Amino acid sequence: MSLTENGGLRAERVGREAGGRLILDGVDITPPPGATVGLLGPNGSGKSTLLRILAGLLAPDTGTVTLDGDPLAALGRRTVARRIAVVDQHAVTQVDLSVLDVVRLGRIPHRRAWSAPDRADEEAVTDALRRTGLTDRAAQSWHTLSGGERQRVQIARALAQQPRELLLDEPTNHLDIQHQLELLALVAELPLTSVIALHDLNLAAMFCDRITVMKAGRVIAGGTPAEVITEELIEDVYGVRAVVTPDGPDGRPSVRFLPRR
Amino acid sequence: MSSGDPALKESVDSNTADRKASAAAGPVWSGGPLAVLLWTGGLLLLLLSIAVAVTIGPARISVPDVWSAVASHLGFGASELSPIRDGIIWNLRMPRTLLAAVCGAGLAVCGTVMQSLLRNPLADPFVLGVSSGASTGAVVVVVLGVGGGAVSLSAGAFVGAICSFALVLLLSHTLGSTTDRVVLSGVAAMQLFSALTSFVVMTSADAEQTRGVLFWLLGSLSGVGWSEVVLCTAVLAVCLVVCLAHARTLDAFAFGQDAAAALGVNVARTRIVLLCTTALLTAALVSSAGAIGFVGLVLPHAARALTGSGHRRLLPVTALAGAIFLVWVDTLARTVLDPQEVPVGVVTALIGVPAFVAVLYRTRSTP
DSSP: OOOOTTOOOEEEEEEEETTEEEEEEEEEEOOTTTTTTEEEOOOTTHHHHHHHHTTSOOOSSSHHHHEEEEGGGGGHHHHHHHHHHEEEEOOOOSOOOHHHHHHHTTTTGGGTOOOOOOHHHHHHHHHEEEEEETTGTSBBBBBGGGGHHHHHHHHHHHHHTTOOEEEEEEETOOOHHHHHHHHHHHHHSSSSEEEEEESSSHHHHHOOOEEEETTTEEEEEEEOHHHHHOOHHHHHHHOOOOOEEEGGGGOOOOOOEEOOO | TTTTTSSOOOOOTTHHHHHHHHHHHHHHOOOHHHHHHHHHHHHHHHHHHHHHHOOOOSSSHHHHHHHHHHHHHHTSSSOOOOHHHHHHIIIIIIIHHHHHHHHHHHHHHHHHHHHHHHHHHTTTTTTTTTTHHHHHHHHHHHTTTTTTTTOOOHHHHHHHHHHHHHHHHHHHHHHHHHHHHHHHHHHHHHHHHHHHHHHHHHHHHHHHHHHHHHHTTTOTTTOOHHHHHHHHHHHHHHHHHHHTTTTTHHHHHHHGGGHHHHHOOOHHHHHHHHHHHHHHHHHHHHHHHHHSSSSHHHHHHHHHHOOSSSHHHHHHHHHHHHHEEEEHHHHHHHHHTTSSOOOOHHEEEEEHHHHHHHHHHHHHOOO
């Protein structure tokens, strides 16, 4: 994969205000193409807002977001949706949809009005179902799926968009531990640039190539899990005591929390 | 991106499973034989319904009489019918039946679009205050005599409907434009204009006027002529084209506005275009035939049960189902208490309420 200097998604000095409060304060982030980047930070630290700005769903008040060097704001919504897919923490619908219907939604940015879906659409959908292990569930109703299965379907929908960047906002929030592990393993294996907002430090250490830590609207640390996830940082960001040992897979950090003094 | 990448998750029996999925899925997505069958079958059923509905009534008329009258008026051969029978067919029953079809189709399509756009299964074409505004406009013209007889009830209703919709747009824009705010603005406008209508009727109308206004409010297709048919058909055609052009976009709203935006939809533009289009069509229909309720609420749900929720197939089928439904309901309305006529809105409500309960019952367990 050859890359230009401006390749991929890049946020520079991004700021955003809401109700007189600074939600994001000069945030820089450049996810390395192909990497899985974990976005950590307490509630209200600006993770979701940053993801919405990276997806082009929200315009920053200051700073710019660029995609291969082009400002996101100058690209059309459809163009952006063909490059960047978004998975939210909890997708809700009242519409009676099958798994297949949901995955097909991912082809919307690729199709023009009036046109029938073509071969490329069918192939992208079939491929997305296969990669998420949902081929046999295609006909099942969305409303009969468990939370973990629903998130898996949303990832299949995102893959059908054939993006190069995947943004996930706490995708494992409502899932049991088995489904959390499955979902993150799936995302980490994808050959896409992924940015995942997460709460669980151990899961972030286990599955992410890079970690970016936010606090009060600023990025305060960035690097590999071993560089970033330390006892000092956890104390500083979350105000919690913890013991960090290199006991995770491949010597990645493992976090054990301690009761308050 | 190569699907042969060993790092990717592979399911063991992907080959057979793939074939199964595409075989099950192909026709459903891209129209396919079922859609063609529904579409042509529905169209034939609609034409037949219109032809048969025109024959029903106090004057005995046969289906061949209807064909002969229609053919002669369209310039194919001379009619052997008496002028009276020809007049009954061409000037009374035909425009009325056709307008019933147009109203049914239009209200059902508007209801479908509203339900999808506002993500509310209980939305209908009148949810943004169009019918309440129309009734206020109508009573202002009929009861207060604004316009001095130069302005018709329909024109007054149309202006009232547009004013009410404009108020809803302004309110929802001011209040923050989320889906909930749009619906709440509609509720507010509906209450306001209903109150205005009641106030005018209570303070100024005599018994005869009150009865007339009430009859119109409940929806009635009596006494409509070709001008209404032509006008409403033209508006329906334009709106159908706009809505069908947005079919995929409407699918994208299934998981909400943010999800739609993330799929490349310009949410603000789509919403304003579709709300204005459906409001215009609803205003035209209400001005001609009054506020015929329940068609726009119940028919979309019935059509969804037939076609699934993809709008490319749903919208045409909803239009046909609405048209056929209202042709028969109006036939019932004008014959069941013959010679007295029941407002068609009363009949749709009588049929619609049980259907509505069934819809609620069916959706009771979905979150």
